[in-house]
Amino acid sequence: MIRYGYADSPFGPFIVACTEEGICDLQFLGNNKRQVIHELGTRWGVYTPTEADNEMAAQIARQIFQERKTDLPLSLSDTDFRMRVWQELRSIPKGCTVSYASLAARMGMPTATRAVASAVAANPVAVLVPCHRVIHSDGSIGEYHWGADIKKALIEWEQSEV
DNA sequence: GAGTGCGTATAAG
DNA sequence: CTTATACGCACTC
Numbered sequence: 001m002i003r004y005g006y007a008d009s010p011f012g013p014f015i016v017a018c019t020e021e022g023i024c025d026l027q028f029l030g031n032n033k034r035q036v037i038h039e040l041g042t043r044w045g046v047y048t049p050t051e052a053d054n055e056m057a058a059q060i061a062r063q064i065f066q067e068r069k070t071d072l073p074l075s076l077s078d079t080d081f082r083m084r085v086w087q088e089l090r091s092i093p094k095g096c097t098v099s100y101a102s103l104a105a106r107m108g109m110p111t112a113t114r115a116v117a118s119a120v121a122a123n124p125v126a127v128l129v130p131c132h133r134v135i136h137s138d139g140s141i142g143e144y145h146w147g148a149d150i151k152k153a154l155i156e157w158e159q160s161e162v
Numbered sequence: 163g164a165g166t167g168c169g170t171a172t173a174a175g
Numbered sequence: 176c177t178t179a180t181a182c183g184c185a186c187t188c
Contacts, residue, residue: 079185079186081184081185081186082185082186099169099170100168100169100170101169101170104169109184111182111183111184112183112184112185113169113170113182113183113184114167114169114170114182114183114184114185115167115169115183115184115185115186116169116184116185117167117168117169118166118167118168118169118184118185118186119185119186120168121167121168122186131168134168135168136168136169136170137169137170137171138170141168142168142169143167143168143169144168145168148168151168
């Protein structure tokens, strides 16, 4: 059973889904709400029982964007490589940024920069898996699944106050 | 096996 | 600054 719901954030509306274990998906809707929902459908299948719960979504929104809580339980499942990259992402301190190259190097595969970038791009849980903290080695923002503007805003938000 | 991608470094226009 | 070229490797078809 997957429970999902919609809520608002300082960076626009998002959809969040979770299993009994934790959050399995958190994506900003932005301009392509339809595509995001389609992605969910293909990833979990139309036969997976779901239950709408915007109350749950609102609570998560409060914890993340007001209390700035980042250690919420997650429920991820994908390739070993992607899982390793995502886990590595969570070790990046809040407010810090790293390059795709250094991230790859940190994992002991300094020549797999591009592959690491692909894995980062496949992250289904925004903010909690801080894929927005990974930027180009020359300091430029780089790409972001939900728009470079949101990526930049997230970084600045993390670097501001508390 | 071929094509692709949230990259990077270097060379050239 | 914007193309072009090459390298790299996980992933998808």
